[in-house]
């Protein structure tokens with residue numbers, strides 16, 4: 001009650017400060033250039049001005065600081081820190097891992113959507129899911145994943161869909177197609193369930209629309225300048241919070257249906273024949289329906305938007321770098337001539353393609369920002385003082401743009417920066433995971449990293465072998481948008497052409 005009164009008072013004081021804000025706005029002709037901070041309202045003007053390009057703006061702010069660490073002052077004294085300093089990232093993700101959990105703020109924002117699922121869990125709940133899920137990502141499971149799920153999805157759905165697009169010469173949205181592909185993939189591998197969203201007819205998919213809208217609304221919570229407001233709307237069940245509740249309800253109902261069907265399947269089977277992740281969770285003794293639903297929703301989130309985002313930007317970058325495309329085609333040809341170990345081994349040997357994907361994700365990391373919360377007061381290696389409870393985000397999008405790290409040509413798409421060439425062969429030269437935390441790093445490093453690379457290389461090869469992918473509007477650069485993952489606003493419209501080669 002006291003808390004509510006206090007928040008109301010603060011809310012009233014910010015409303016009264018509004019005329020002042022306008023005066024400051026007039027005095028500040030270029031608010032994009034810096035995050036000017038004022039009493040009570042913090043940097044709200046600059047935040048508003050940049051709300052359509054939040055990720056890029058924060059990245060500019062970080063890069064303009066000498067230590068690559070930037071503090072954003074939200075209204076009413078809320079602070080959020082952003083860093084692109086590799087030593088800080090190592091400190092947060094590894095050396096002081098236990099001081100930087102997701103934290104209460106993160107969990108509150110995401111709890112109705114992700115519940116206690118792995119993305120939203122800390123401590124023992126996280127550990128339990130991590131351990132159980134990690135079996136799904138061992139070499140045997142990955143080989144099976146590539147040779148059964150990815151390959152059949154590719155040959156039975158993705159290639160036929162693109163072949164139809166090629167014959168009609170109509171523009172298609174590659175971002176949408178890749179998302180459908182990734183969605184079918186993750187459902188098949190994680191839940192042993194095939195939603196069949198990628199069909200040549202590209203049927204309208206209500207679930208995908210609802211999922212995107214829910215992510216957008218959740219992302220608004222994350223970036224809310226006065227969190228009290230969304231909490232109040234949620235309590236009253238009005239406005240965007242009402243919409244969010246309905247959308248989350250639909251998504252969780254979908255996840256529950258998958259869970260119930262799997263339970264039924266497991267009951268029918270005399271022994272545990274299913275090897276998918278969902279079966280593992282349901283057989284783990286922790287088969288509470290709400291919890292397993294949380295797990296399902298998290299894996300949909302992990303698997304649907306990440307690889308599809310990486311591949312969308314990859315194909316866009318390739319379209320203006322024919323020399324990179326040529327080299328990938330050459331590597332594929334060589335791989336097919338020298339390997340007889342099947343698609344898994346062929347994909348493993350695609351070193352140049354691997355580098356090209358890393359390079360695309362340097363510029364457009366599928367997860368551009370990731371946020372933790374300090375459990376105790378701390379000092380980061382660059383000297384930044386962190387107070388208990390502060391939200392602190394590392395920023396892979398900014399980290400891919402640091403000149404000191406990547407050189408003066410950091411803005412160029414240049415896979416060679418990841419490669420050595422000796423004896424006629426490429427070898428991959430990786431970066432440490434704190435300089436390039438695109439898959440996060442430390443104990444919570446992405447569980448699906450190897451699976452993601454296998455899938456992306458297989459898709460890149462499967463598409464490029466047969467088709468050319470040409471942006472429908474060559475002179476128009478895509479507009480970057482992000483609700484958790486790096487997407488192209490309005491999709492990536494392309495024309496598909498058959499290569500006409502065997």
Ligand code: HEM
Nearest residue numbers: 302303306307310366367370438439440444446447448452
């Ligand atoms: C290019 C593709 C991918 C990228 C760039 C990526 C990146 C990331 C990042 C940055 C995180 C940390 C998120 C956070 O906690 O804030 C993460 C976590 C995770 N990823 Fe991925 N991911 C990719 C694909 C996948 C795929 C295909 C799966 C498979 C299901 C997957 C499963 C997971 C899981 C389970 C976690 C949670 C790990 C934990 O908290 O212990 N990811 N990923």
